[in-house]
Amino acid sequence: MKSEKKQGRPRAFDAKAVIGQAREVFWDRGFSAASLDNLSAATKLNRPSLYGAFGDKEDLYLDTLEGYREDSLDILSEALNPTLTLRENLTRIYAEALKIYLHGETAARGCFLIGTATAEAIQHDRVREVLRRSLNEFDGAIKERMELAVEQGELPDNTDAATLAKLASAVMHSLAVRARAGDTRGTLEAIARSGVDFICGRL
Amino acid sequence: MKSEKKQGRPRAFDAKAVIGQAREVFWDRGFSAASLDNLSAATKLNRPSLYGAFGDKEDLYLDTLEGYREDSLDILSEALNPTLTLRENLTRIYAEALKIYLHGETAARGCFLIGTATAEAIQHDRVREVLRRSLNEFDGAIKERMELAVEQGELPDNTDAATLAKLASAVMHSLAVRARAGDTRGTLEAIARSGVDFICGRL
DNA sequence: GAATATTTGTACCATTTCGCATAAAACTCA
């Protein structure tokens, strides 16, 4: 399919890369405070090109959200590898999350979705829907692993997998918010550890 | 002190009330997307009056955050009444939180701080500081109650009160995000219940 | 009542905002 060369002048950019650069801008500034000039500068595309390829600012933002959702779900799925213990799975999830949220130790930006999409969720229905769907998918992925854990005796028989999964997500939501609020890596790692202990039968 | 009448034309508005009306605007739209026209319309003050009384948009926003922080802390303190059981305390905290987050069953707006301040936290240091301080104060208030619970035998002796408090907060952070993402009251209440069960010795 | 002090309302300004019109550029296909 790729070999079918399109007619006309070829694009001088890679759409995926551009969305990634745009994501960085939105991540730092939020949707509303990110101007098309900011985006144009970061992507090195002038506005008409941005429009032609991605539509208006909201469309582009939705693309970045969608990309983040996919990336996150991939990482989550990998961390949930069922050949490992549930404890190890959760430890990995939180570790991967903090890798993203802290972004190089200094400039902590938290979760892209929770940090920027929540603010727009009231005014922009499409944003709220992406946010909602993303949170649900994360819950769902963890829930499946929990169900397996119950089957395999890692968790008690009477465990409510769906609910426990939501609590596991809750710890991640908290890490997301706290990272953006400027909490230190150490603090966040401690929360992650205690979250794991707590969910995998504590004390 | 109030009797010391200031010279000059008296204000035709109540500052606290205006801050409350401005909060509503910021709550729905976020800081960046809220225009001075929006704020002016909602408060029924023209821009020069807003500037004279509160400074620029960021100053006003910080005032609304501060007011929310104080209100929330008051509600939290009340809910943490130590003559009740810890379980009852937590149940109340989450119930009060949902009362605020859901705001009349239909238009769920989540937590004002988490829903709007997180987005600005990277670019605006003062916003980040208010957010950080608020989260820490909430954690601290719950922690104190947890320590009492340990003393009184409601929680095991080896309980790490600070960490457990952060987990209790984590459930609230999750409610805050999910409410703004559009989750139903029923879903959120279920999470709150399981959070209580989980923290107050579960299974 | 006059002087003083503060708030209010109108109108304005400079800048930034998003978005697009237009034409040159770069490619494919015949």
Add this chain to the structure above:
DNA sequence: TGAGTTTTATGCGAAATGGTACAAATATTC
């Protein structure tokens, strides 16, 4: 080579933005 197609670059424009100058209005104090 020339027609057709898509992307790029320049630059425009209308609207909205945050912020302010200035004078009228309304109070206190002397």
